[in-house]
Amino acid sequence: MRILTAAARRALWLPALLATVLTAPAFAQEAPVRFVVPYPPGGAADQITRLVAQEMSKAGGAPIIIENKPGAAGMIAADHVARAKPDGKTFFVGSNAPLVVNQALYAKMTYDPARDFVPVSGMAKSPLLLVVRHDLPAPDVKALIALGRQAPGKLTMGSAGTGNITYLAGEYAVSKLGFQVTHVPYQGSAPAIVGLMGGSTDMMFDALPSCMAQAQAGKIRPFAVLDDRRFAGLPDVPTAAELGYPGIDASAWFGLVAPAGTPDAVVQRVNQDVNRALGQVDLQRKLTAIGAVPMPGDSGVFAAFVQAERDRWLPVARDLGLKAQ
16 A cells, blocks of 8 residues: 655645636636615515516626615615725615605705716616505596595505605696695505505505506506506506696606716626616516516616706705605
8 A cells, every 4th residue: 555645645636726726716706796775675676676687697797686775765775885885796776766856855865866876777667657545435537636635635645755756756746636645655665555455545656566466456446657658568547648637757767876986897897787688588578567668778878867857856846845754
């Protein structure tokens, strides 16, 4: 029996060790990327983000972790990401409230939506749907208006939270329709819809992904789509304009932003990854099925879209005198 010296043993295992070390970076460099969603699971933001992330993961690369961090109209998550290291590993799922509306509602914010983030890419948007509890004694929008005018403020309107577009567009719509409601904020669309189904609130303006299934099942009643066209999944539901109430169209939208200082090369790479995913027929089909429309384009396109939303909705919020509740 031959006994190997220590030097000989090292000569045998050293090549194997080197082979392991040389192949390790393929795994070590792929640290997870976090997409921080400012709302609970189940809502439009969560559903859209997960669908986009799933399609992106098919191309390989770093694994994507979806982190739900709800609260304070999206500001808890926004502040968290604004303070994150700009290394391309943390992204914020920005939407109407944290990137636009909160500026009008809150006197003080711990982050600046324009200064503390770099726009990366749009993901998807969805028109809002006016829905009411299934047993509300009003068969249509005209009857709803009449009911609201009989007792101003008696009707309760749920929302995904103060600052959310479901709140701002809702207040704007009822002001145009000529009646008043009492706002009941929730921490996200999913719990707000549960409250509507349970009779805790009377009505809501919600994004299609978080309310369409319940509307199709008859658990809530859809009255109008706040868009310029009907939605294929609810073909019998008219637009507000068709009912004689133009100009109250509104959408919930979602896109990625990164902490300020994130390298442009990283921003462009992630933008390309998102757009590649949005170009896939399978993802387009899945988004359409839940009532969402892809928002492709480079980072400049998304930046211009967000600015246009600020130009539209901030004056509305101020004109209505809306403040955080």
